[in-house]
Amino acid sequence: xxxxxxxxxxxxxxxxxxxxxxxxxxxxxxxxxxxxxxxxxxxxxxxxxxxxxxxxxxxxxxxxxxxxxxxxxxxxxxxxxxxxxxxxxxxxxxxxxxxxxxxxxxxxxxxxxxxxxxxxxxxxxxxxxxxxxxxxxxxxxxxxxxxxxxxxxxxxxxxx
Amino acid sequence: xxxxxxxxxxxxxxxxxxxxxxxxxxxxxxxxxxxxxxxxxxxxxxxxxxxxxxxxxxxxxxxxxxxxxxxxxxxxxxxxxxxxxxxxxxxxxxxxxxxxxxxxxxxxxxxxxxxxxxxxxxxxxxxxxxxxxxxxxxxxxxxxxxxxxxxxxxxxxxxxxxxxxxxxxxxxxxxxxxxxxxxxxxxxxxxxxxxxxx
Numbered sequence: 001x002x003x004x005x006x007x008x009x010x011x012x013x014x015x016x017x018x019x020x021x022x023x024x025x026x027x028x029x030x031x032x033x034x035x036x037x038x039x040x041x042x043x044x045x046x047x048x049x050x051x052x053x054x055x056x057x058x059x060x061x062x063x064x065x066x067x068x069x070x071x072x073x074x075x076x077x078x079x080x081x082x083x084x085x086x087x088x089x090x091x092x093x094x095x096x097x098x099x100x101x102x103x104x105x106x107x108x109x110x111x112x113x114x115x116x117x118x119x120x121x122x123x124x125x126x127x128x129x130x131x132x133x134x135x136x137x138x139x140x141x142x143x144x145x146x147x148x149x150x151x152x153x154x155x156x157x158x159x160x
Numbered sequence: 161x162x163x164x165x166x167x168x169x170x171x172x173x174x175x176x177x178x179x180x181x182x183x184x185x186x187x188x189x190x191x192x193x194x195x196x197x198x199x200x201x202x203x204x205x206x207x208x209x210x211x212x213x214x215x216x217x218x219x220x221x222x223x224x225x226x227x228x229x230x231x232x233x234x235x236x237x238x239x240x241x242x243x244x245x246x247x248x249x250x251x252x253x254x255x256x257x258x259x260x261x262x263x264x265x266x267x268x269x270x271x272x273x274x275x276x277x278x279x280x281x282x283x284x285x286x287x288x289x290x291x292x293x294x295x296x297x298x299x300x301x302x303x304x305x306x307x308x309x310x311x312x313x314x315x316x317x318x319x320x321x322x323x324x325x326x327x328x329x330x331x332x333x334x335x336x337x338x339x340x341x342x343x344x345x346x347x348x349x350x351x352x353x354x355x356x357x358x
Contacts, residue, residue, distance in 0.1 A: 005350050012346060016339055044213075045200045045290055050192025052286050071192075078200045081236045085289070118236050156237045158278060158291045159200040 045159045046076035047121075054153075056133040061142050064134040067105070073126035078159040082127075083118035089151040094140070096151040100132050114153065120160060193219045193286035202267075206298040209268035214259060214281050222284040223259045227251050227267075227294075229277040237291070240278050247275060249296070256284075272298040 049072050056065035074080055086096050100111030103119065111132060121127055196215045204210055214223060228240035229247055244251040249271035257263055267279055277294035 005346065005353060008346050009343075009350070012339070012343055016343075019335065019339070042198055043200055044196050044198030045292065046194065046196030046215075047288070047290060048192060048194040049286075049288050052192050052288070075194060076196060076200070083237045085237070118238070152287050154282060154287045154289050156280070156289045156291070158235075158237050159293055160235055 040077075043077040045078050045080060045157065046074075047080065047082075047155070047157045048073040048075050049155050054131055059133050059135055061135050061138055064136060065132055068131045069105075070129045070131060071126055072121060072129065072155065074121045074123055076159075077123055079120060079122050080157045081118060081120050081160050083156050083158075084114050085154040085156050086114065087152055087154065089149075095135070095138070095146065095149060096133075096153075098133060098135055098138055099153070100134050102130050103127065105130055191218075193283055193288050195219060195281065195283055195286070195288050195290045197281055197290045197292050199292065201293040201295070203295045203297070204267075204269050205296075206270050206272065207268075209266055211264045211266050212279060212281075212292050213262060213264050215262040216259060216283070219283050219286050219288075220260045221258065221286075222256055223263065224256045224282045224284050225253055225265055226255075226280045226282070227253075227277055228280065229275050231275065233276045233293075233295075237278070240276070242275075244277075248272070249275065249298075251277075253279070259283075267294075269294075269296050269298075271296070274298070 049070065051070065054068045054070070056068070059065045072082055084101070086099070097113065097115065099114040101114050101117045102111045105128075111130075111134070114131075119127065194217050198213045198215075202210050202212065227244055228237075229242040229244055229249065230240045231242070232239075234240050249269060251267065251269050253265055253267045257265065265279075265281070273296075275294075275296045275298075277296060278291040279294060280289050280291045282289040
């Protein structure tokens with residue numbers, strides 16, 4: 001009995017070694033390593049927006065926030081038209097209608113209300129935008145503090 | 161003593177640099193998203209279906225799908241202000257799906273008339289919406305909205321744990337498991353035999 005078991009153990013170990021030899025070494029000689037660089041030929045629309053959130057900090061009626069930069073990069077094959085859509089969160093109180101945008105960082109350039117702002121962006125190019133929350137023309141009364149007011153500004157990209 | 165002071169001074173500088181680098185890395189951690197859609201334009205006739213591919217390198221999560229229409233081809237999002245239902249178009253697609261790498265969304269349209277539309281795919285957490293233009297030509301005859309028109313299933317890539325294994329890996333793993341089980345069984349018999357003899 002002991003001989004039979006010893007023989008079985010040795011047999012299994014030998015089979016094990018043969019199996020792994022064939023799988024990892026003998027089989028490797030029959031393999032052909034294949035490599036290719038595939039170039040994209042299909043057209044697509046793609047953009048990269050950075051960052052995806054802005055915190056305007058503390059802003060009072062009559063005042064304005066700091067300027068925040070957002071970069072939009074057209075990584076697709078098509079020219080696109082970019083616009084913005086405000087929804088969700090605390091949008092009902094219209095504070096966020098007073099987000100203004102412009103393309104250039106200079107102080108002498110007028111801002112455009114985010115609702116009316118759109119621009120075209122050529123394939124492979126990027127655009128820096130400057131966002132500000134300006135409540136200098138906000139007329140409605142603000143009786144209580146609005147802490148942590150939040151809204152979704154969706155960047156909408158459409159191929160031209 | 162002087163050496164000790166110099167050593168401590170060096171340590172202070174090193175620590176300060178580390179703290180500054182750590183703070184810089186914290187401040188520069190601002191995320192953005194990329195979203196792509198292809199093809200940029202599709203042409204559909206009444207009763208036809210087509211698939212639109214959606215992909216992202218850094219966004220994994222829910223994608224919300226919507227459509228907007230216009231009677232003339234527009235250049236911007238605001239030009240597409242018509243609702244499909246009000247125009248008598250039956251536009252079918254899944255309203256949302258989970259994106260993990262690349263996904264696709266099937267869109268089917270029934271109706272009549274010529275319309276220009278947008279299929280919009282929005283990253284729910286990233287607030288980025290990218291569109292594909294649609295040109296729908298339903299002809300002049302009202303086509304019946306049949307029950308056979310079933311919108312396609314949105315699929316995502318098989319990126320799961322099992323999805324990464326091929327047939328060769330499966331055979332290898334199962335063979336290895338069987339061999340291990342056989343070995344264990346033999347040793348078990350050997351042990352029992354020894355116990356009997358003992």
